[in-house]
Protein backbone atom coordinates (compact mmCIF):
# COMPACT_ATOMS: atom_id res chain seq x y z
CA UNK A 388 0.00 0.00 0.00
CA UNK A 389 1.49 3.34 -0.96
CA UNK A 390 0.59 7.02 -1.24
CA UNK A 391 -1.00 6.47 -4.65
CA UNK A 392 -3.60 4.26 -2.98
CA UNK A 393 -4.12 6.11 0.28
CA UNK A 394 -4.19 9.76 -0.93
CA UNK A 395 -7.52 9.32 -2.78
CA UNK A 396 -8.95 7.52 0.26
CA UNK A 397 -8.01 10.44 2.52
CA UNK A 398 -9.49 12.87 0.01
CA UNK A 399 -12.81 11.03 0.09
CA UNK A 400 -12.72 10.75 3.86
CA UNK A 401 -11.93 14.42 4.51
CA UNK A 402 -14.52 15.42 1.88
CA UNK A 403 -17.08 13.73 4.09
CA UNK A 404 -16.12 15.99 7.03
CA UNK A 405 -18.25 18.99 7.87
CA UNK A 406 -16.57 22.32 8.57
CA UNK A 407 -14.59 22.37 11.86
CA UNK A 408 -14.56 18.61 12.13
CA UNK A 409 -11.43 16.55 12.75
CA UNK A 410 -10.26 12.96 12.43
CA UNK A 411 -7.93 11.24 14.89
CA UNK A 412 -6.82 7.70 14.07
CA UNK A 413 -4.52 5.77 16.36
CA UNK A 414 -2.26 3.00 15.04
CA UNK A 415 -2.13 -0.26 16.98
CA UNK A 416 0.12 -0.27 20.03
CA UNK A 417 3.66 -1.61 20.00
CA UNK A 418 3.62 -5.41 19.91
CA UNK A 419 5.37 -6.95 22.87
CA UNK A 420 6.27 -10.55 22.09
CA UNK A 421 3.30 -11.15 19.81
CA UNK A 422 3.04 -10.32 16.12
CA UNK A 423 2.20 -6.74 15.27
CA UNK A 424 -1.28 -6.37 13.77
CA UNK A 425 -2.09 -2.87 12.54
CA UNK A 426 -5.40 -1.15 13.23
CA UNK A 427 -7.35 -1.53 10.00
CA UNK A 428 -8.80 1.99 9.89
CA UNK A 429 -5.37 3.53 10.47
CA UNK A 430 -3.90 1.24 7.81
CA UNK A 431 -6.67 2.00 5.33
CA UNK A 432 -6.08 5.73 5.65
CA UNK A 433 -2.27 5.88 5.90
CA UNK A 434 -0.98 2.61 4.44
CA UNK A 435 1.59 2.46 7.23
CA UNK A 436 2.47 -0.65 9.24
CA UNK A 437 3.99 1.26 12.17
CA UNK A 438 2.91 1.09 15.82
CA UNK A 439 1.73 3.94 18.08
CA UNK A 440 1.47 6.49 15.24
CA UNK A 441 -1.44 8.96 15.05
CA UNK A 442 -3.16 10.44 12.00
CA UNK A 443 -4.83 13.82 12.49
CA UNK A 444 -6.88 15.82 9.99
CA UNK A 445 -8.81 19.04 10.54
CA UNK A 446 -11.12 20.68 8.06
CA UNK A 447 -11.80 24.38 7.91
CA UNK A 448 -12.81 25.67 4.53
CA UNK A 449 -12.04 23.35 1.63
CA UNK A 450 -8.52 22.11 2.16
CA UNK A 451 -7.97 19.87 5.19
CA UNK A 452 -4.85 20.11 7.32
CA UNK A 453 -3.21 16.73 7.85
CA UNK A 454 -0.58 15.56 10.32
CA UNK A 455 1.05 12.24 10.96
CA UNK A 456 2.70 11.70 14.35
CA UNK A 457 5.32 8.95 14.49
CA UNK A 458 7.67 7.43 17.04
CA UNK A 459 11.06 9.04 17.52
CA UNK A 460 14.01 6.82 16.79
CA UNK A 461 15.82 6.04 20.02
CA UNK A 462 19.35 4.70 19.27
CA UNK A 463 19.44 2.99 22.70
CA UNK A 464 16.35 0.94 21.81
CA UNK A 465 17.38 0.15 18.26
CA UNK A 466 19.08 -3.07 19.26
CA UNK A 467 15.78 -4.31 20.76
CA UNK A 468 13.18 -3.11 18.34
CA UNK A 469 15.11 -2.16 15.24
CA UNK A 470 15.17 1.25 13.64
CA UNK A 471 11.94 3.25 13.58
CA UNK A 472 10.54 4.56 10.32
CA UNK A 473 12.02 7.98 9.61
CA UNK A 474 9.97 11.11 8.94
CA UNK A 475 11.13 11.08 5.30
CA UNK A 476 10.05 7.47 4.81
CA UNK A 477 6.68 8.09 6.48
CA UNK A 478 6.10 11.10 4.25
CA UNK A 479 7.08 9.22 1.11
CA UNK A 480 4.96 6.15 1.87
CA UNK A 481 1.85 7.96 3.09
CA UNK A 482 1.91 11.17 1.05
CA UNK A 483 1.23 13.14 4.25
CA UNK A 484 3.38 16.30 4.29
CA UNK A 485 3.33 17.29 7.95
CA UNK A 486 5.19 14.63 9.90
CA UNK A 487 5.70 15.23 13.62
CA UNK A 488 6.52 13.07 16.65
CA UNK A 489 4.07 11.49 19.03
CA UNK A 490 5.29 13.61 21.95
CA UNK A 491 4.13 16.66 19.95
CA UNK A 492 0.59 15.36 19.43
CA UNK A 493 -0.91 16.88 22.60
CA UNK A 494 0.44 20.34 21.80
CA UNK A 495 -0.83 20.27 18.22
CA UNK A 496 -4.24 18.94 19.19
CA UNK A 497 -4.52 21.56 21.97
CA UNK A 498 -3.97 24.25 19.35
CA UNK A 499 -6.93 23.04 17.29
CA UNK A 500 -9.28 22.04 20.13
CA UNK A 501 -10.77 25.52 20.75
CA UNK A 502 -12.18 25.51 17.20
CA UNK A 503 -13.01 21.81 16.70
CA UNK A 504 -16.69 20.85 16.85
CA UNK A 505 -16.37 17.12 16.42
CA UNK A 506 -13.61 14.51 16.41
CA UNK A 507 -14.12 11.28 14.47
CA UNK A 508 -11.81 8.66 15.97
CA UNK A 509 -11.21 4.92 15.90
CA UNK A 510 -12.40 4.57 19.47
CA UNK A 511 -13.72 1.03 19.09
CA UNK A 512 -17.04 -0.17 20.43
CA UNK A 513 -18.03 1.29 23.77
CA UNK A 514 -19.37 -1.36 26.08
CA UNK A 515 -20.30 0.20 29.38
CA UNK A 516 -19.04 -2.61 31.61
CA UNK A 517 -15.64 -2.83 29.94
CA UNK A 518 -12.56 -0.63 30.46
CA UNK A 519 -12.18 2.35 28.12
CA UNK A 520 -10.48 1.50 24.84
CA UNK A 521 -6.88 2.78 24.66
CA UNK A 522 -7.97 5.23 21.98
CA UNK A 523 -10.79 6.71 24.04
CA UNK A 524 -8.50 6.81 27.05
CA UNK A 525 -6.01 8.89 25.05
CA UNK A 526 -8.78 11.29 24.03
CA UNK A 527 -10.37 11.52 27.47
CA UNK A 528 -8.49 14.72 28.52
CA UNK A 529 -10.31 16.46 25.65
CA UNK A 530 -13.65 15.47 27.13
CA UNK A 531 -12.70 17.20 30.36
CA UNK A 532 -11.11 20.34 28.95
CA UNK A 533 -13.30 20.83 25.88
CA UNK A 534 -16.65 19.29 26.80
CA UNK A 535 -18.29 20.83 23.73
CA UNK A 536 -16.25 18.66 21.36
CA UNK A 537 -18.23 15.62 20.28
CA UNK A 538 -16.13 12.48 20.03
CA UNK A 539 -17.65 9.99 17.63
CA UNK A 540 -16.61 6.63 16.23
CA UNK A 541 -15.06 6.85 12.75
CA UNK A 542 -17.05 3.76 11.72
CA UNK A 543 -20.02 5.52 10.15
CA UNK A 544 -17.73 7.94 8.28
CA UNK A 545 -15.34 5.32 6.92
CA UNK A 546 -17.76 2.43 6.28
CA UNK A 547 -19.14 3.78 2.98
CA UNK A 548 -15.54 3.85 1.69
CA UNK A 549 -14.29 0.56 3.08
CA UNK A 550 -17.26 -1.46 1.95
CA UNK A 551 -16.70 -0.65 -1.73
CA UNK A 552 -13.55 -2.50 -2.72
CA UNK A 553 -11.21 -0.91 -5.26
CA UNK A 554 -9.51 -3.01 -7.94
CA UNK A 555 -6.33 -2.97 -5.86
CA UNK A 556 -8.19 -4.23 -2.81
CA UNK A 557 -9.87 -6.95 -4.85
CA UNK A 558 -6.44 -8.11 -5.99
CA UNK A 559 -5.30 -8.52 -2.40
CA UNK A 560 -8.52 -10.28 -1.40
CA UNK A 561 -8.27 -12.60 -4.40
CA UNK A 562 -4.70 -13.43 -3.39
CA UNK A 563 -5.81 -14.20 0.18
CA UNK A 564 -8.59 -16.42 -1.18
CA UNK A 565 -6.35 -18.23 -3.69
CA UNK A 566 -3.72 -18.95 -1.03
CA UNK A 567 -6.44 -20.21 1.31
CA UNK A 568 -7.66 -22.46 -1.52
CA UNK A 569 -4.17 -23.92 -1.98
CA UNK A 570 -3.97 -24.57 1.75
CA UNK A 571 -7.34 -26.33 1.71
CA UNK A 572 -6.23 -28.44 -1.28
CA UNK A 573 -3.13 -29.49 0.68
CA UNK A 574 -5.40 -30.85 3.39
CA UNK A 575 -7.71 -32.60 0.95
CA UNK A 576 -4.68 -34.29 -0.59
CA UNK A 577 -2.81 -35.17 2.59
CA UNK A 578 -5.19 -35.65 5.50
CA UNK A 579 -5.56 -39.13 6.98
CA UNK A 580 -7.88 -40.47 9.61
CA UNK A 581 -6.28 -40.61 13.07
CA UNK A 582 -4.46 -37.36 12.39
CA UNK A 583 -5.07 -34.58 14.91
CA UNK A 584 -7.17 -31.57 13.88
CA UNK A 585 -4.21 -29.29 14.61
CA UNK A 586 -2.08 -31.20 12.12
CA UNK A 587 -4.48 -30.10 9.39
CA UNK A 588 -4.26 -26.55 10.71
CA UNK A 589 -0.45 -26.79 10.54
CA UNK A 590 -0.54 -28.11 6.95
CA UNK A 591 -2.58 -25.09 5.94
CA UNK A 592 -0.43 -22.52 7.73
CA UNK A 593 2.75 -24.08 6.28
CA UNK A 594 1.42 -23.51 2.78
CA UNK A 595 0.11 -20.05 3.58
CA UNK A 596 3.29 -18.80 5.17
CA UNK A 597 5.36 -20.11 2.28
CA UNK A 598 3.14 -18.03 0.01
CA UNK A 599 3.75 -14.78 1.85
CA UNK A 600 0.98 -14.81 4.43
CA UNK A 601 1.99 -13.66 7.92
CA UNK A 602 -1.17 -14.45 9.79
CA UNK A 603 -4.56 -16.07 9.76
CA UNK A 604 -7.41 -13.62 9.16
CA UNK A 605 -9.11 -15.19 12.19
CA UNK A 606 -8.55 -18.12 14.48
CA UNK A 607 -8.89 -21.18 12.20
CA UNK A 608 -11.57 -23.77 12.85
CA UNK A 609 -10.76 -27.40 12.08
CA UNK A 610 -13.41 -29.63 13.58
CA UNK A 611 -14.15 -33.26 12.86
CA UNK A 612 -17.31 -35.13 13.74
CA UNK A 613 -19.19 -33.52 16.61
CA UNK A 614 -16.67 -30.67 16.80
CA UNK A 615 -17.95 -29.44 13.44
CA UNK A 616 -21.28 -28.81 15.13
CA UNK A 617 -19.71 -26.32 17.58
CA UNK A 618 -19.90 -23.07 15.63
CA UNK A 619 -16.83 -21.34 17.03
CA UNK A 620 -14.78 -24.43 17.88
CA UNK A 621 -11.16 -23.27 17.93
CA UNK A 622 -9.21 -25.72 20.03
CA UNK A 623 -8.56 -28.03 17.03
CA UNK A 624 -7.16 -30.63 19.41
CA UNK A 625 -9.05 -33.86 18.72
CA UNK A 626 -8.15 -36.95 16.78
CA UNK A 627 -10.02 -37.38 13.50
CA UNK A 628 -11.87 -40.69 13.50
CA UNK A 629 -12.54 -42.82 10.47
CA UNK A 630 -15.95 -42.05 8.97
CA UNK A 631 -16.10 -38.46 10.18
CA UNK A 632 -16.71 -35.32 8.16
CA UNK A 633 -14.08 -32.64 8.79
CA UNK A 634 -15.10 -28.98 8.68
CA UNK A 635 -12.48 -26.29 8.00
CA UNK A 636 -13.44 -22.61 8.36
CA UNK A 637 -10.24 -20.76 7.54
CA UNK A 638 -8.86 -17.65 5.89
CA UNK A 639 -5.42 -16.28 5.15
CA UNK A 640 -4.80 -12.59 5.78
CA UNK A 641 -2.80 -11.13 2.91
CA UNK A 642 -1.64 -7.54 3.41
CA UNK A 643 -4.39 -7.34 6.05
CA UNK A 644 -7.12 -8.53 3.63
CA UNK A 645 -8.81 -11.65 4.95
CA UNK A 646 -10.33 -14.61 3.13
CA UNK A 647 -13.11 -16.58 4.85
CA UNK A 648 -13.77 -20.03 3.38
CA UNK A 649 -15.45 -23.13 4.77
CA UNK A 650 -15.10 -26.56 3.25
CA UNK A 651 -16.10 -30.00 4.57
CA UNK A 652 -14.82 -33.38 3.43
CA UNK A 653 -15.07 -37.05 4.38
CA UNK A 654 -11.83 -38.23 5.97
CA UNK A 655 -12.14 -41.76 4.57
CA UNK A 656 -12.78 -40.68 0.98
CA UNK A 657 -16.52 -41.00 0.68
CA UNK A 658 -19.51 -39.47 2.43
CA UNK A 659 -21.98 -41.86 4.06
CA UNK A 660 -25.51 -41.66 2.62
CA UNK A 661 -26.64 -39.48 5.51
CA UNK A 662 -23.59 -37.20 5.31
CA UNK A 663 -24.12 -36.85 1.58
CA UNK A 664 -27.79 -36.01 2.10
CA UNK A 665 -27.06 -33.23 4.58
CA UNK A 666 -24.07 -31.92 2.60
CA UNK A 667 -26.06 -31.79 -0.63
CA UNK A 668 -28.89 -29.89 1.05
CA UNK A 669 -26.51 -27.25 2.36
CA UNK A 670 -24.75 -26.97 -1.00
CA UNK A 671 -28.03 -26.60 -2.82
CA UNK A 672 -29.16 -23.80 -0.51
CA UNK A 673 -25.77 -22.11 -0.80
CA UNK A 674 -25.97 -22.07 -4.60
CA UNK A 675 -29.51 -20.70 -4.56
CA UNK A 676 -28.56 -17.91 -2.15
CA UNK A 677 -25.49 -16.99 -4.24
CA UNK A 678 -27.65 -16.78 -7.35
CA UNK A 679 -29.78 -14.06 -5.73
CA UNK A 680 -26.85 -11.70 -5.28
CA UNK A 681 -27.07 -8.43 -7.19
CA UNK A 682 -26.82 -4.70 -6.50
CA UNK A 683 -29.88 -3.29 -4.73
CA UNK A 684 -30.68 -6.47 -2.81
CA UNK A 685 -31.01 -6.28 0.97
CA UNK A 686 -28.72 -8.65 2.85
CA UNK A 687 -31.71 -9.47 5.03
CA UNK A 688 -33.26 -11.11 1.96
CA UNK A 689 -30.30 -13.50 1.71
CA UNK A 690 -30.73 -14.40 5.37
CA UNK A 691 -34.44 -14.95 5.01
CA UNK A 692 -34.09 -17.11 1.90
CA UNK A 693 -31.34 -19.23 3.45
CA UNK A 694 -33.42 -19.81 6.56
CA UNK A 695 -36.60 -20.60 4.59
CA UNK A 696 -34.83 -23.00 2.22
CA UNK A 697 -33.00 -24.79 5.02
CA UNK A 698 -36.23 -25.05 7.02
CA UNK A 699 -38.11 -26.54 4.07
CA UNK A 700 -35.32 -29.02 3.40
CA UNK A 701 -35.15 -30.05 7.06
CA UNK A 702 -38.92 -30.63 7.15
CA UNK A 703 -38.71 -32.67 3.94
CA UNK A 704 -36.12 -35.07 5.32
CA UNK A 705 -37.90 -35.26 8.68
CA UNK A 706 -35.15 -33.58 10.68
CA UNK A 707 -37.66 -31.09 12.10
CA UNK A 708 -41.44 -31.14 12.14
CA UNK A 709 -42.19 -27.47 11.64
CA UNK A 710 -40.22 -24.81 9.69
CA UNK A 711 -40.14 -22.64 12.84
CA UNK A 712 -37.80 -25.18 14.43
CA UNK A 713 -35.05 -24.45 11.89
CA UNK A 714 -32.95 -22.69 14.54
CA UNK A 715 -32.40 -26.01 16.25
CA UNK A 716 -29.95 -27.00 13.50
CA UNK A 717 -29.10 -23.67 11.82
CA UNK A 718 -28.52 -20.74 14.14
CA UNK A 719 -26.39 -18.10 12.42
CA UNK A 720 -26.56 -15.52 9.62
CA UNK A 721 -25.80 -16.61 6.08
CA UNK A 722 -23.68 -13.59 5.16
CA UNK A 723 -21.39 -10.81 6.31
CA UNK A 724 -19.12 -8.27 4.66
CA UNK A 725 -15.53 -9.34 4.09
CA UNK A 726 -12.42 -7.21 3.75
CA UNK A 727 -9.66 -6.03 6.06
CA UNK A 728 -11.76 -7.34 8.94
CA UNK A 729 -13.09 -10.88 8.51
CA UNK A 730 -16.42 -9.53 9.68
CA UNK A 731 -15.91 -6.30 7.79
CA UNK A 732 -17.62 -2.95 8.30
CA UNK A 733 -21.03 -2.51 6.69
CA UNK A 734 -23.38 -4.17 9.13
CA UNK A 735 -25.64 -7.14 8.53
CA UNK A 736 -28.64 -5.41 6.96
CA UNK A 737 -27.10 -3.27 4.25
CA UNK A 738 -28.29 -2.99 0.67
CA UNK A 739 -25.78 -4.57 -1.71
CA UNK A 740 -23.73 -2.28 -3.95
CA UNK A 741 -21.27 -2.98 -6.76
CA UNK A 742 -17.86 -3.57 -5.19
CA UNK A 743 -19.12 -5.17 -1.97
CA UNK A 744 -17.57 -8.49 -1.01
CA UNK A 745 -19.71 -10.77 1.15
CA UNK A 746 -19.67 -14.36 2.34
CA UNK A 747 -22.41 -16.93 1.76
CA UNK A 748 -22.30 -19.65 4.40
CA UNK A 749 -25.35 -21.76 5.20
CA UNK A 750 -24.95 -24.79 7.45
CA UNK A 751 -26.68 -27.63 9.23
CA UNK A 752 -25.40 -28.83 12.61
CA UNK A 753 -26.65 -32.09 14.14
CA UNK A 754 -24.63 -32.80 17.28
CA UNK A 755 -26.61 -35.98 18.05
CA UNK A 756 -25.34 -37.40 14.75
CA UNK A 757 -21.82 -36.01 15.31
CA UNK A 758 -22.20 -34.06 12.09
CA UNK A 759 -21.78 -30.41 11.15
CA UNK A 760 -21.75 -29.06 7.60
CA UNK A 761 -21.12 -25.47 6.51
CA UNK A 762 -20.10 -24.36 3.04
CA UNK A 763 -18.77 -20.82 2.67
CA UNK A 764 -17.67 -18.85 -0.36
CA UNK A 765 -16.55 -15.25 -0.84
CA UNK A 766 -18.60 -13.33 -3.39
CA UNK A 767 -18.10 -9.98 -5.15
CA UNK A 768 -21.18 -7.97 -6.06
CA UNK A 769 -20.88 -6.89 -9.71
CA UNK A 770 -23.00 -4.77 -12.02
CA UNK A 771 -24.54 -7.83 -13.64
CA UNK A 772 -24.92 -9.73 -10.35
CA UNK A 773 -22.06 -11.51 -8.68
CA UNK A 774 -18.71 -13.23 -9.07
CA UNK A 775 -17.68 -16.06 -6.73
CA UNK A 776 -14.06 -15.24 -5.88
CA UNK A 777 -13.52 -18.68 -4.32
CA UNK A 778 -15.06 -20.65 -7.19
CA UNK A 779 -11.87 -22.65 -7.80
CA UNK A 780 -11.96 -24.31 -4.39
CA UNK A 781 -13.79 -27.64 -4.88
CA UNK A 782 -17.12 -28.14 -3.14
CA UNK A 783 -19.13 -30.65 -5.24
CA UNK A 784 -19.57 -34.06 -3.59
CA UNK A 785 -18.06 -35.82 -6.63
CA UNK A 786 -15.01 -33.50 -6.73
CA UNK A 787 -14.32 -33.87 -3.01
CA UNK A 788 -14.65 -37.65 -3.09
CA UNK A 789 -12.47 -37.93 -6.16
CA UNK A 790 -9.67 -35.83 -4.65
CA UNK A 791 -9.88 -37.74 -1.36
CA UNK A 792 -9.88 -41.16 -2.99
CA UNK A 793 -6.92 -40.28 -5.21
CA UNK A 794 -5.07 -38.98 -2.16
CA UNK A 795 -5.81 -42.08 -0.04
CA UNK A 796 -4.74 -44.44 -2.82
CA UNK A 797 -1.29 -42.83 -2.77
CA UNK A 798 -0.84 -43.15 0.99
Ligand SMILES: [Mn+2]
Nearest residue numbers: 647746748763
Ligand atom coordinates in the same frame (compact mmCIF):
# COMPACT_ATOMS: atom_id res chain seq x y z
MN1 LIG B 1 -17.69 -16.18 7.55
